[in-house]
Amino acid sequence: MGKTYVIAFDQGTTSTRTIVFDTQGAIVSICQKELKQHYPQSGWVEHDPLEIYNDQLETFTKAVSESGINPEDIAAIGITNQRETTVVWDRETGEPIYKAIVWLDKRTTEICERLENQGLSRYIKKNTGLVIDSYFSGTKLKWVLDNVEGAQEKAEAGQLMFGTVDSWLIYKFTNGEKHVTDHTNASRTLIYNIKKLDWDKRLLDALNIPSSILPKVQSSSSDFGTIDYKGTKIPIYGVAGDQQASLFGQGGFEAGIGKSTYGTGCFILLNTGEKHVKSKKGLLTTLTCSLDNEAINYALEGSIFAGGASIQWLRDRMKVIDSASETEAICNSIPALKNVYVVPAFAGLGAPYWDGKARGSVYGMTLDTGREHLIKATVNALAYQTKDVIGAMEKDYGENITTLKVDGGATANNYLMQFQSDLLNVDVDRPKMIEVTAFGAALLAGIKAGVWTKNNISEIRDVDTVFSPKMDKKTRKKNYKGWKKAIKRTKRN
Ligand code: ADP
Numbered sequence: 001m002g003k004t005y006v007i008a009f010d011q012g013t014t015s016t017r018t019i020v021f022d023t024q025g026a027i028v029s030i031c032q033k034e035l036k037q038h039y040p041q042s043g044w045v046e047h048d049p050l051e052i053y054n055d056q057l058e059t060f061t062k063a064v065s066e067s068g069i070n071p072e073d074i075a076a077i078g079i080t081n082q083r084e085t086t087v088v089w090d091r092e093t094g095e096p097i098y099k100a101i102v103w104l105d106k107r108t109t110e111i112c113e114r115l116e117n118q119g120l121s122r123y124i125k126k127n128t129g130l131v132i133d134s135y136f137s138g139t140k141l142k143w144v145l146d147n148v149e150g151a152q153e154k155a156e157a158g159q160l161m162f163g164t165v166d167s168w169l170i171y172k173f174t175n176g177e178k179h180v181t182d183h184t185n186a187s188r189t190l191i192y193n194i195k196k197l198d199w200d201k202r203l204l205d206a207l208n209i210p211s212s213i214l215p216k217v218q219s220s221s222s223d224f225g226t227i228d229y230k231g232t233k234i235p236i237y238g239v240a241g242d243q244q245a246s247l248f249g250q251g252g253f254e255a256g257i258g259k260s261t262y263g264t265g266c267f268i269l270l271n272t273g274e275k276h277v278k279s280k281k282g283l284l285t286t287l288t289c290s291l292d293n294e295a296i297n298y299a300l301e302g303s304i305f306a307g308g309a310s311i312q313w314l315r316d317r318m319k320v321i322d323s324a325s326e327t328e329a330i331c332n333s334i335p336a337l338k339n340v341y342v343v344p345a346f347a348g349l350g351a352p353y354w355d356g357k358a359r360g361s362v363y364g365m366t367l368d369t370g371r372e373h374l375i376k377a378t379v380n381a382l383a384y385q386t387k388d389v390i391g392a393m394e395k396d397y398g399e400n401i402t403t404l405k406v407d408g409g410a411t412a413n414n415y416l417m418q419f420q421s422d423l424l425n426v427d428v429d430r431p432k433m434i435e436v437t438a439f440g441a442a443l444l445a446g447i448k449a450g451v452w453t454k455n456n457i458s459e460i461r462d463v464d465t466v467f468s469p470k471m472d473k474k475t476r477k478k479n480y481k482g483w484k485k486a487i488k489r490t491k492r493n
Contacts, residue, residue, distance in 0.1 A: 003075035006446040007063070007234075008438035009056055011081040011165050012242065013102065016055035018063040019438045023451055025460035027435065029067035031059040038099065043106035046099035049087045052165060053172045064229070071232040078238030078445030079224075080245035080437050081165040083188045086140035088151070088162050088213075094176050097160065098148050100168075101140040108139035111207075115139070118206060126278060127193045127200055129285030129298075137164060138190030142207045158212040164188070166239045167215045173236070174225035182220040183296065184244035187287040192217070194287055195276060197296065220244075220289040221444040238444025240289045242437050243267045247299065248289040249440025250405035250431065251457050255297070258393070258401045260386050261436075262410035266307035268386060269299045270393045270401060281352040281392035289444055291454070300396055302351035302389035306360075308410045310344035310378050320371045324410070331376045331415040336475075339364035341384075341486035342377040349491065352392035357492035364482070382410060383420040384483045390424060405429050407436040414465070422471035423480065432462040 005028065010017040015035055020028040033055040038046040064071060084103035089096045101107070112132045115124070121132055130136055141162050145152045154160050163171065164185045170178050186192040186199075191209065193200040199214050218224065224236040240248060243261070247269045250259045255273030260266055271288055276298045278285060288297040306313075311324045321327060341363045343349075348356035362374065394400050404426055411417060411430050421428040433439055439461075446452040452460065471479075 003073055003449065003451065005069050005074050006442040006449070006451055007060070007074055007077045008442040009060065009077060009079045009169065010438040010441065011052060011056060011079070011169065013082045013104070016052060016059055017438070018056070018059040019435060019442070020063050020067045020069065021439065021442045025433065025439060028069065029063045031063035031066065033059055041107075045102040045105045047085065047102055049089070049096040049100045049168055052100065053169060056169055071229050071234065074232075074234050075451045076235050076237035076445035076449040077227060078441030078443070079166050079169060079236065080240055080242050080441035081169070081185070083164065083185060083241035083243065084135060084137050085165050086137045086144070086162070087165065087168040088141065088144045088160055089168070089171070090154075091159050091161050094171070097151060098144050100165070101143065103135055105140065106134050108134040108143050111139040111142050115206060120203070120206060123202065124190065127195060128190055128203070129187065129194050129278075130190055131284065132190075136188055136190035138203065138207055138209070141209060145209065152208070155210050155213050158210070160213050161215070162213045163215050170224050170236060170239070173227045175228075178225035179215045180218055180224050181215040182218055182239040183287040183290045184220055184241040185239065186217045188241060194285065194298070219292045221291045221448045223448070235449070236445070237448035238441050238446075240441055240444060243269055243301065244286070244289050244299070245440035245444070246407060246437040247271065247440070249433070249436040249438075249443060249461075250407065251461055252405060253288065253297065253454065256399060256402040257405065258390060258403070259405040259407070262307055262382060262406065262408035264307060264309045264312075266304040266382065266386060266408070268302050268304070268389045268393070270390070270397060272298050272300060272397050274298070275397075277396050279392075279396045281396050282354050283351055283389070283392055283396060289440070291447065300393045302392065304385045304389065305347045305350050306344040307382055307385075308408070310342070310346070310381060311410065313344070313346065314375055314378055318374070320375060325412065327375055327379050328413045328415045330372050331379050334372045334376060337373060337376055337380065339482060340369055340373050340377045341483055342374065342381050343486050343490045344378065344381050345490055349487070351389050353388075353487065353491060355491050358490050361486070361490045363486045363489065379413065379416050380419060382416060383423050384480070386420060387423045387480065401426060403427050403429055405431070407431070407434070417465070417467045418470070421467040421469045423476060425469045425476065427469075428467040430464045430467070432464040
């Protein structure tokens, strides 16, 4: 008997999980722990790196023992992680010198301004695919070096190590043997050159970061070291940041395939193949999961701030629904909306408009506009915003997307999925597998272990429903024109 199980570590912003998959891609067991959030100051968000490691170890041990499988039958482990979150630790003791600074943390705004004042915006966009923003790891690392006593000197003496959460977990699980990361995580640091596929000397100099602190960057599906689990050696063969892992888990490794994750926010990625597309529309360029001996692929990325969050707003603030799941039946209970639009710019408008001052608005109400209309218009807004981002991607990329693969909590809403397909005029493909992100990490590991090949993923990834466009062209155009008008009225700059 060959090895028959592949494990995914899924280290997210709010929880840490371990999932055991069998070779059919079915979940054998799953174990999860909530992760404590620390908010030491306004705009600051931290995690405890040791808690992250301990939780991962605990969920791993539990998931394996609950599944009843023999550890010897585990082919490999894949890791997917919250991206950009930054950990710095001591090379000698292995102890973190500061808490993990989470991607959401805004403390480095000033460092970002300095980079802008040095005239680095264009260089950064061109070489890292990113925009100067506190979101990415580079300025967080700089902050630690500047603010933890003695850190800069220690870093210069080669005594510190930096990593995103994947690197940190691998370091701990391999007993300090490996200091590595993968292309997807490196591409979110602001100091990695996605054209040269190497750390960027000019940006390291600008931030005064010595290169000895950096992990080695490898293909997402490659050998990241070995975990000793109660005497059994299990290789780590896969690593990817969460959004890229989800694109991979959806089978999105060909140019033209897009994926959208409909969670609290929505994360949209379009694989542009070997073409490194620089966005003129305010999108990011990033690396997709890489396989040994295969050319690197690029993706355009855009996110929507208020996705499922606006459904939560209907429930918690407007109090017009008791649960998100009610919205589908309500949307189906009234005819298609003609003129009512909700623009959920609660936190401004993101890609492709980038207007931080815009605020949420409702348009086109008449005396017969009621609760159902408000709800339906809010659900529709998820699809309209996704179309805005995908439209921008198509313009940048120069071609239309072929399919949209979807995942995340709000994809349970069949009305929304159909409306999305209608608006985009492409098939929307929802898989049976809900744990797409973890599955993506498992796939990367399973491919390296020889359990799966890239080509048989379509057999493992069972389709639940494909929503095909039903709306006529005229209606589609008219609806979208109305939305654009609502956006125009919402914009402040
Ligand atoms: P996250 O990973 O960001 O926590 P999830 O993928 O778990 O998000 O999705 C939860 C989000 O999906 C919530 O914001 C919720 O309002 C929304 N949601 C869940 N079910 C539905 C539904 N049937 N229709 C619309 N939105 C939904």
